[in-house]
Each structure stands twice: as structure tokens, then as C-alpha cells.
Amino acid sequence: GEDVEQSLFLSVREGDSSVINCTYTDSSSTYLYWYKQEPGAGLQLLTYIFSNMDMKQDQRLTVLLNKKDKHLSLRIADTQTGDSAIYFCAENQTGANNLFFGTGTRLTVIP
Amino acid sequence: DTAVSQTPKYLVTQMGNDKSIKCEQNLGHDTMYWYKQDSKKFLKIMFSYNNKELIINETVPNRFSPKSPDKAHLNLHINSLELGDSAVYFCASSQGAGMDSPLHFGNGTRLTVT
Numbered sequence: 001g002e003d004v005e006q007s008l009f010l011s012v013r014e015g016d017s018s019v020i021n022c023t024y025t026d027s028s029s030t031y032l033y034w035y036k037q038e039p040g041a042g043l044q045l046l047t048y049i050f051s052n053m054d055m056k057q058d059q060r061l062t063v064l065l066n067k068k069d070k071h072l073s074l075r076i077a078d079t080q081t082g083d084s085a086i087y088f089c090a091e092n093q094t095g096a097n098n099l100f101f102g103t104g105t106r107l108t109v110i111p
Numbered sequence: 112d113t114a115v116s117q118t119p120k121y122l123v124t125q126m127g128n129d130k131s132i133k134c135e136q137n138l139g140h141d142t143m144y145w146y147k148q149d150s151k152k153f154l155k156i157m158f159s160y161n162n163k164e165l166i167i168n169e170t171v172p173n174r175f176s177p178k179s180p181d182k183a184h185l186n187l188h189i190n191s192l193e194l195g196d197s198a199v200y201f202c203a204s205s206q207g208a209g210m211d212s213p214l215h216f217g218n219g220t221r222l223t224v225t
Contacts, residue, residue, distance in 0.1 A: 033213060037152075042115070042201055042216035086152055098144060098166075099214060101154040 004091060004102035011108045018079045020105045022072040022089035029091040032065065033099065034074045037086045046074070046087075076107075084109045114138050117202050117217035124192055125225055132187045132220045134202030143185035144203040144214065145177060154201070160185050189222075197224045 005023045012018045024032060030051050035043040049056045049063045049072075056063045062075040072089050086106050090099040115136045124130050136143060142161040148154050158177045159166045165177065174190045189196060199221045203214040 031213075035216075040218070042218045043154075043203075043214075045213045045215070048213060088154065098156040098159050100156075104152045104154075106152075 004089060004100055006087075006089060006102040006105045008103065009106050009108070011110060012079050013110050014079060014081060016079055018074075018076040018083070018107055018109075020074045020076075020087050020089075020107065022074075022102050024070050024072060024089065024091045024102075025100070026091055026093040027067065027070055029093060031092055032063075032072050033090040034061075034063065034072075035088045035090060035101075037088065037104070039085075043088060079107075079109050081109045081111055083107060115202055115204055115215050115217040117200075117220050119220060120218065121221050121223075123223045123225065126192055126194060128192050129188070129190045130192060130222070131189070132200055132202075132222075134185050134187070134217060135183055136202075136204040136215070137183065138204055138206075138215060140204035140206050140215070141182065142205050143179070144205075145185065145187050146201040146203060146216075148199040148201060148219070150198070157187075157200075158185075192222075192224045194224050197222055 031048050033048040034046040036046050037043045047058050047061050049065050060077045064073045086104045088104045089102040117134045144159045145157040146154050156168050157171045160179050176188045179185045199219045201219045202217040205214050206212040
């Protein structure tokens with residue numbers, strides 16, 4: 001599959017909002033996912049959105065999907081130091097039986 | 112209880128050796144996977160295994176072989192280890208073979224080849 005792209009780094013101050021962006025490749029992807037990876041740990045599923053939705057909100061997390069531009073974003077409200085991690089978007093490309101992951105965005109929250 | 116567990120957490124070995132990484136999931140999932148994460152944190156699928164059907168990423172060297180004694184286990188065997196094999200290897204599982212169900216990951220095995 002082609003590359004799923006993300007910015008590599010993002011720094012925000014504690015209490016601000018974070019927006020992590022992702023450009024995916026397959027307009028037929030059914031689901032799009034956001035995973036969080038803390039240091040020394042595996043990937044933890046944060047949230048996902050079905051492709052017929054534009055937005056999904058889950059507590060401090062808001063996912064926006066622009067299918068026309070194949071753009072996915074994750075907004076974290078009131079960012080906390082515990083949110084510091086690497087965030088991966090992922091898509092299930094048509095015909096593939098696995099997820100294709102983005103390059104990951106390292107979020108650093110400054111106290 | 113850990114849903115997807117891998118052992119060992121760290122593995123340091125010399126070039127040319129053969130090693131195995133074990134993975135077990137207690138979620139009752141049908142499909143298991145191995146992913147490789149390189150030093151730049153890029154994640155690439157290596158294998159997926161569902162109901163005895165193995166799908167291999169064609170870029171994976173045949174020195175790597177998955178073995179599944181039962182639905183709850185998918186072990187990774189690596190022969191003739193090379194320096195470039197150093198990475199973190201993640202096991203994952205999902206319900207069903209389709210990707211409409213999310214992956215659950217283990218905590219990874221950091222392999223260092225010297």
C-alpha cells in the first residue's frame with residue numbers, strides 16, 4: 001500500500017488543544033483508526049470512525065474525517081502531560097487484510 | 112489479565128543465531144498478526160494468520176516464519192539473524208479476518224542483533 005502520512009512532531013502547552021493530522025490513501029477504506037503508543041508499550045486503540053461519518057466525539061477526543069481530501073484529524077481537548085505519546089492513524093485498505101499505519105506523530109506536552 | 116502477551120520483552124543476540132518470540136492472546140480472536148516497528152517508529156505488517164490461512168508480506172525475508180500451534184498463539188521464528196533485523200516486533204490480534212475490527216497489540220519485543 002501507499003504511505004499514510006502524518007507530521008512527525010507536535011508540541012503543545014498543557015491545557016491547550018492538540019490537533020494531529022493524517023492523510024490516508026484509500027478512499028474506499030471502511031474504518032479509520034487512531035492508536036496511541038506510550039514509551040516502551042504497544043499500540044492502544046484510542047478511537048475509530050466509520051467512513052460514512054464526518055465527525056466522532058469521545059470525551060476529550062474529536063475525530064474529523066474529510067473523505068474528499070482523504071484527511072483525518074484527531075483533536076485532543078485540554079491536553080495533559082499524560083497525553084505525551086506517539087499517535088498513529090491507520091486505515092484498512094481495500095483488498096488488504098491488515099491495517100496500514102501512518103508514520104506516527106510524536107506529541108510532546110509542555111507543562 | 113493481559114489480552115495480548117509477548118515474550119520475551121527484550122532479546123539481545125548475535126548475528127547468525129536463531130531465535131523465537133512467543134505471542135498469546137486470550138481475547139478469543141480469530142486473526143493474529145506480526146508487525147515490525149523500526150527505529151523511526153514506522154510500523155509494517157509482516158504476517159497475518161486466520162484459520163490456518165497465512166498471508167505473508169512479500170517483503171519479509173523467508174528467514175522469518177510464523178508458527179501457530181492453536182488459535183490463541185502465533186509465534187515468530189527468525190533464522191540466521193542479521194543486524195537489520197533489530198527492531199521492535201509487535202504481535203496483534205483482531206476478531207475476524209476483515210479489518211472492520213480493531214487490532215489489539217501486545218507490548219512488543221525489542222530485538223537487538225549485535
